[in-house]
Amino acid sequence: MLSPEEFRKEYPEDELAEELPDSPIGSLRDIQYLYGKLYTLATTGGGEYAPYLTPDAASDLEDTGDSLIVVRVDLSGDEPRLATDERSSVWVTGYSEDQIQDVAHCKYPAARGIDHSVTHQSGQNSDPEKLARYAKERLTKWATDDVVQEAADDHDEGSIIDGLVELGEDEAVLDEIEDELTTKLGGESTTALLTVQVQLDEDEGYRWPGELDVFMEAMRQRKLSKLVTKNKADDSSGNATDLVTGEPARTVGTSEDPQNYFLGKQLEKFPGLDIEEAWRTHPIAEDAAVTVMNADTFVEACTYRTFGAKVYYLPYVWGHVSPANAKDLYELLYSATTEDDDKTPVETAYDNRSTLFDDARLRFYVSAVMPHQMSRYDVFGETLNGRLLYPRALANEHNRLVRDTAAFNSATEWTAPLPTHDNWGLLTGNGERLHSISTGWYFHQTFAERDDDDADADDPRIEALVAVLSGDAISVETLLSEYVDRIVAEQTDEEIEGFPSFRVASQFAQLCALATDELDLLSTTDLEKEPITREPTYEEHTMETPTEILPDGGYSPTTTLESFIEDTPALAHDEDDDSSLNDQRRGAFLLGALVGEVGSYQGYSEDRSTTLIDQFPVKSITGSRIKKVTQETIGKTLTYTRSEDRTITLFEHVVERLRKTILNPDPDDWKLDIDDLRFYYALGVTYGMNDHPEWDSEETDDTDEIEEDS
Template identity: 55%
Template sequence: MLDPDEFHEEYPPKKLEDELPERPISSLRSIQHLYGRLYTLATAGGGEYAAYLTPDQANDLIGTEESLIVVRVDLSGERPTLDADDPVRVTQYTPDRVQSIAHCKFSAARGIDHSVTHRSGRNSDPEKLARYACERLTRWATDDVVQGVADEHPDGDIIRGLATVGEDEAVLDRIREAVQTELGGSTTALLTVQVRRESGADYEWPGDLSVFNEAMRARKLSKLVSKGQATNSSGEATDLISGERTRTVGTAEDPLNYFLGKQMEKFPGLDPDEAWRSHPISEDGAVTLMNAEEFVDACSYRTFNADVYYLPYFLGRPTPEETYNLYAALHGVVQEDDLTPVQQFYDRFGEHEDEFDGRLRFYVAAVMKHQMSRFDVYGETLNGQLHYPTEVGKRHEGVTGSWVFDDDHERNGDRTPPMPSYDEAPLTDPFEHPQKVHEMVASGSYLYRTFPFTDEDTDATIDDERIDVHVSILAGDPVPRSQLVSAYVERLLDWDGERVPELLIASQFAQLCALENADLVRADDDRESTLIDGPGYDTMHPETARTDGGSAALGRTEKLESFLDQTDGLDDPERRGAFLIGALVGQVGTYQQAYHDRSTTVIDQYPIKSMTKTRVKRITQEVIDKDIVYSRESAKKGSNINSTMYSEITDGIVETMAERDPEKWDISTDDLRFYYSLGVTYGMNDRSTNEQDTEHSDADTADASETNE
């Protein structure tokens, strides 16, 4: 395969322009056809039969000893015969012989290759190679399809001559003996023929004679119309790729195995012989599609128990300059094993996306491979763009770099931020992680860190939320908010650790904020606007900000008010109520553990799964009662407490419940549990970083002193 510089040199802009499709790229089929065309140009070159050749199937043999075995047939006399002096030559397969050999591989395990040239199995013994050499005359030349070409072609006598030679057992014995004598042992080789048509003339290779090329082409095309139950799936129709009226085939192979007879989908009453009517592809077009396989496979990666295909293309009709960029990208993913295709495309295109005027796109599909030729497509889009993962990554870094997550942010003063962060949980602190957030988004690990796990030993399913959301994000399609929250809660309920998964909850929250800020979350009911705006965590609440080193309690109140005001999801009073209940549980539970050495706290008593609308009032009352008891204890010890330790939280809870009975709340149970868990995380993380702050720090207002150290 040509490297990008060689490709540019071999196909300057004007020459390449003539090779590009006339119609704009607008479908998976047209993407595959372009890939197949580029692959053909880079391996077999141009020409009428180039798409049918498979030179890359023997690249490993180039330059190796005993890699080419040639049976030489003399057709210049009255009767075809082997060359008298040199019936078999064992030589080296070299670059200058690639076109002359004209090899066309057939992948069937026990079949012969489409071309008269055949590749042996690896390290075949001399006896087996001798048999393969004879089969150039006894099997390939006598094939029905090949004989059909011989009957119609003006040089058909060449093929008939080979078949005639193969009828003589004595001649075959000479071939066997010569092969076994010439070989030094087992080897991997191409086996082919040379023919001499006139006395004294040179022997000619198969690639130099059109009758061999036509026979090879006919054999390959025959597999596109007869496969499985289909015996002759072909007819006159409009080609899906070119738009021209031509002979089309219905059982063409496909790198993604779409539209094949062995698909899992069932079509009652489908006549395989009529498949060309529903999916018409021209003969040459079908072969070109098959040639896309190496590029298509290289652009895939494994995630969520499925194979995700990430195929770049330029919207519309590609220019030569765009095609050079595309070929370089495809060549890169074929050659590079260490990086995923997504990472490579970002490295190549990421900083230059604007140069393509928005024309760079990606076809994205999640495919489950049940068997070799039975694939299910669980999600696909033609509208994938680098912009969407990049934007999500940028927004995510904006959220985690704000005062809500950053311990060192000046706005937090001597208090912890609302959400915990840790470099081992990269969605809470992504800045030092080797994989950038946009790479996580594009590869799928972004959702893998927050969505429910599935059994790694089972296949992906069509209702796998991760696949659905992953494809939607890459395509820029907003995801229903309820879908995200439900997935988050399912992951939380699956948690089997002893402690509350604070970092997981914080990761989910950061992700939700980032997706909202990237305009990728939408409402699915009448409670919110259609597209949800995310939070902009720029500053602390301006009306309560203090610079005079005031009490810890006032700092805590300011922090809570700022978080409530700036978190758009908490504009809803019911979600805010669930959050405040969780925050109180987190505060009181941490107090119990720190000052009463309780092994079982309210955090343990009221886990996420216990929170339902019917239990909200009872749980809330029990936790408030504990807050009152501990507040009185603190007052007796000398604390200046005028109400309760966490009155900034309890006041908000009372206000919310006064508006509406929790049993009549409209929010879903998933919403309730997610914001409750977010509140618990907030409460557990709410403490002072000033060592001088203690349980009995001054509290001149109705708020309590710091109690969550």
Template identity: 60%
Template sequence: MLSPEEFEQQYPADKLAEELPDKPISSLRDIQYLYGKLYTLATAGGGAYASYLTPDAANGFVDQDDSLVVVRADVSGDKPRLETGDRRGPVWITRYTKERIPKVAHCKYPAARGIDHSITHQAGKNSDPEKLARYAKERLTKWPKDDVVQSVADDHKDGWIINALSDLGEDESVLKTIEESVTTQLKGSTSALLTVKVKTEPDGEYHWPSDGNLDVLMAAMRRRKLSKLVSKGQASDSSGEAIDLVTGARTRTVGTAEDPLNYFLGKQLEKFPGFDPDEAWRTHPISEDAAVTLMNAETFVDACTYRTFNTNVYYLPYFFGVPEPEETHLLYRLLYSIVSESDSSEQLTPIENAYLHQKERFGDDADANGLRFYVSAVMPHQMSRYDVFGETMNGLIQYPANLAFAHAQVVQTTAFREGHKRTGALPNHENWQLLNGENILGSVASGSYLYQTLPSGDDDTDASADDFRIRALVAILSGEAIPISSLLERYVERIIEDSRDDENGFPVFLVASQYAQLCALARADHDFLTVRDANKALRPITNPPTYESRPMQSRQEKPVPDGGFAGATKLESFIEDTPALAKNDERCASFLLGALVGAVGDYQEYEQGRSTTLVDQFPVKSVTRNRVKKIAEDAIEKAVTYTRQEKKGGMSYPGMKFDYIADRLREKIIRPDPDDWSIDTDDLRFYYALGVTYGMNDRKIRSNDTDEQPAETSQVDQ
């Protein structure tokens, strides 16, 4: 494949413009056609037969010893014969070089058995001399006698050349000579292409298959390949005259062309009730040449594809509008870099590669260069069945990039970073990616971003057809909005799922990661969250929190003002800066309830050494509206009990332990009574879990750097 520099040199703007479609890119087929065009130009060049060739199929054979076996046939006389006058003999065994790639005009037939479409045939790797001798003989005995090839011989003015090769293959002495020549020259197994050179004039030269003098061989190759497009799967002859979906021309079209994305397969009868595969050309008409060009898109399409949750995620870049040479040069550079990256050991997803390429080429103007992405996820099943999720033509690299940037910002705010006297509102951990903020774009692209926060289902990493993770991933990549209610439901399901693991206790890092993700979705420069039902109470969750940015810094940089209590100040600020809490008393009460349970449970575990705490007594799955008062009463009662115990032990301070939480909780559950709340159960449970995480993380920082412990006004450590 040509490098971008070679491509631009060989196809300058004026020459490239002649090859490009003259209509806007408006469908997946248009993208595939453009990819196929670029791949063909970069590998096989131009010409009527270029798109039918597979010059990369035998890349591994290039410049290898004994990698090209050439049978030389002289059909210029009354009787065809093998070349005998040259010292190299009738069979020439040499190297398959870069210069010879276009000469042999190879067109591979991707089947376990059978001959390639072209007279040039690719043998398997490390074939023994006897097998290669058989393949060499089949250039005369099998390929020319193929029914499709013979039909070309009947129609073409030079069909006699094919018949002469066929006649030569009927001479047993000729076949014996070929076999002896191959087995004598080869000393062991090798990987090779096998082809012919043909002499058609008595005083002429021997011509490679691609030579204009042997157009009949190329025409036969073309017809053999096209024959597979009309008889694929359950279709016997899916062809007819119609308007080509790609070019708009009225021509002969086929209906069962191969497709790198496996759309419109003949076996998918359940998608089209009563569908007749032979009539597919009427519902999905593509011209013969366009169909082959689509097939050539496979290399670029596969490079822009990656697997996650057992699905194939397609992220295909294109420039909006009618393809222009300058933009197409840039597109080729991007596709080439993605193909090159896919072969490297440190593989990036196509999304990361596209993002880096965009920034390198366009800098801060990357948002406005017109680059779009086709986005979909396809899940393969048995028997060639496929499910397609969330197809869109309007993907932008900025969607996942903005989310990744927003997430990295969120975890550097006061919500996740400790202050002077207290821990952060929520925990962070260097080994939890969604809490340390590193390589978030790669996480978003790979699906790990959702794998870490959403329920895994029965198959863990493999998704089912209705898996929310796939729909959410496609939504993020394509800029679609995710319903808040669905997201909270899955968050809670995952929390309950992870809470079953008694060894690790309450999943504080999971909840913190989920909340960081929720904040990032709300904070990103795009509407990733939506309320699709009548529950307007969910709308504040879509508003981004206003936490102060706080990079990692010294604990002494930001002291709490004299006269304040750091725990109360932090709680008040967190609620005020969180629209979901500040604008909904029921949700705020749910959070405060969890915070008190978490704080008391943390005290029970670390100060009293209890193995079972309030957090265990009131797990997330048990929390409902009609249990709120009961849980609140038990938590407050425990706080009162521990306050009395500490006072008896000689500690003296005003009020009750954790009163800065309990007092606010009392206010929130009086009006209205929890029995009359309207908050959804998933909403209630998620923010209860968030509160538990807050309460378990809310403690005074103990410094090892100084003997003097920072004092808190009016309260002791709680």
């Protein structure tokens, strides 16, 4: 494959323009066709037959010994015969990249029969006997194939193939081929391409298959025959307008493609599909179909696996593709294909953002495919509108939230509302965020855990990943349900010690990042949840000292709580909407905060192994229990206040707000759904556990399991 530099030099812009599609990119097929065209130009060059060659199939044989076996046929006389010159009838040599066009190999899966071309690839380490059979079959099997014979009958050079057939009928000739090949190999096994050379005139010497049009046309016809007979079709072809070029052509209906979207078996794509008439439903011209098949290498390079699915992230240029844009796109695809690293296509595109495409509008085709069995896939989340902006901006926003805002950072001697930890990737700003998002690890960290082997097309982690890559909104209802399921699972897991406060903080950071106005990645069909989709307005801390921020030198927990609630749209009181559920949501949060405060107090002051946090786990919180939990929690607070002979109630900044909020409206009349209620209760518990002077932060960090984000 040509390097990007070689590609730019090999194809001047005017020459490349002739190879590019005239119409703008408007479908997956257009992208595949462009990929296939670029791949063909970079491997086998231009020309009518170039798309039909399969250079990658035998790339492992390049520059290895005894990897090319040539049966040499002399047709320059009155009768066909084997060569008698110094190279003799069978020439055993090495195969190299320079011979791709000469050898003209077109692979066909071994289990289905011989290769389409006269050149055939052997199995791994075939013995001389088997190789001899393959060599003889160039004359006895390939040359006599019905499709090859039809091509020969219609071609001016058809007598060349007839000469091979005639030689193959002579047992003495076949014996000579076997004896000569066995001798040349010295009895050793090898892996090789087996082909022929033909001499038509003594003055011209022996010519390769790629130099004889009849061989190339026969190869082409054999490959095309498979595009109309797949899945038991007799002849799924007809004259129609090619959906790629827009030109009238003979179209085929059962061609393969790198993603298997339009095969006859994919009846869910076209209900009631008649395989024989598939060319009417999905008409693609013969040559275009083959070019699309050649996109496989580049398509696979822009594919990665996560959550049991294959994610396709295919870059392309919006609108008409200029030669300059095509060269930049080739460089990006070449990089994705050849670089040996664990970067996703998203990261590869990001790394090249400053040097490629100039002002062109780079877009991505995004989809996820869930395989069920061979050639039967579920396709979901499909869009042509993927942009690098979405995952990149989400990564930047998440880093900003946990690194710079008052929700996760304190400029005083009192802790921030929510905890951070260097060993939790979602709770520290880091350069791996884009990798975390594009691989799906970003949602693996926060959503309910599942066995990837049992994943299905309804997996919300995959839906969320595809949404972020393509700029579609994620349902708030889905997020809250997944968050709560994960929290409950960890709080009830006997192997996990303590309340999962870092998990909850990670989930909330993610929720806030998705809500950023620039991306608008949250949606809801419930107007009462609309505040959750709004971007928080947390203050950003600068390098100023706490004294500069607050001249009085103080920053009480009361101020911290008030600011956090006011700057969180889902918790702030809505003066303009008396029916808003924000007050109920804030009540659940404040109740959780007091449970967290008292539970932490019981742990470090009373040395209790079981605290209110354990007594009132997230899964136990329902609308009908709010009053009871509130009464018991406030009661415990007052008990500890009296036992310490305090004049001010412990955690007064939480207690007073809880008392005012919890009764208006009465919890018996709350309309907050269960996931909404439980998540903000869990967020409150996390807040309460983290609400303390900075000096005892090490103690609270030890109560939570530490997990490395990778």
